[in-house]
Amino acid sequence: MTQITFITGGQRSGKSSFAQKRAEDSSDAPVYLATARIWDEDFHKRVKRHQSDRGEQWQTIEEELEISKHNMIGKTVLLDCITLWLTNIFYQNSNDVDASLEVAKHEWDKFINQDMTLFVVSNELGMGVHPENEIARKFADLQGWMNQYIAKTANEVFLMVSGIPVQIKGISNED
Template sequence: MASITFITGGARSGKSSFAQRLAEQQSDNPVYLATARIWDEDFAQRVKRHQDDRDDRWQTVEEEKELSKHDFTGQTVLMDCVTLWLTNFFHDNDYKIDGALEAAKAEWERFAKQDMNLIVVSNELGMGVHPENELARKFADLQGWMNQFIAQQADTVFLMVSGIEVKIKG
């Protein structure tokens, strides 16, 4: 079973930087598990910035959905991030919350069975502006439920606030 550190917070709160420092403290050769689909040029630039932040100690594995098909036994893995991973399930399930949540939870259960040190980054979407459209509101709900599901399993949980980590569990 994975040892899980869950890091959540708002946009630009310092989640990824903090997670990367943790992973580098815990392993000489951490794995960066990238879950993003490249939707447009702006997003491609964001991905590039994250790639440039990592040095040659890092191994990168790109996986949009099927995290469990990779063997990470004995490794320190930084999954960045749940929100992008969950977006892929939401999109592929025709924006239906129940199907996306069920599929994501099932895949998470398979993935988290591995004996690894897992650092997980996610977003707190419900702390900001109320989404203006139905699709965005549905995704905020989906994200909140998945965050709760992962945080319950996590050994340690941090909330990032303005670049400062606040330990809330563990």
């Protein structure tokens, strides 16, 4: 059975650093499952910074859409991040929220049907500025619904606030 730790929070809240430390504490050879699509030079720099933060013990797999096609049985995996993965799905499905949510849920269910230790990073978009346009509002809805779906499947859920992990679901704080 997959052990899932879901880590969400705002931009630059410390999500990835916290997830990386937890994964490194769980395994000598963790897998970094990167879902980013490199859209521009600024984003390329962000990816390079994340890569330089990881040591040589990490195996990196880049996968924009089909996260379930990779065999992760028995591994410790850091999936970073759900928001970028959903962006790719949303774009592929012509910004259709219902179709994107269906695809994402189906792919998530296939992915977690492996025996692994999984740390999942996502953004909590609904706590910020209300999106100014229709597509951004649709994506924020998609993100919120998918975060809820993942949190239900998770054993532990952390909300990162200014670099501080606040546990909201888990062994010491059940549902």
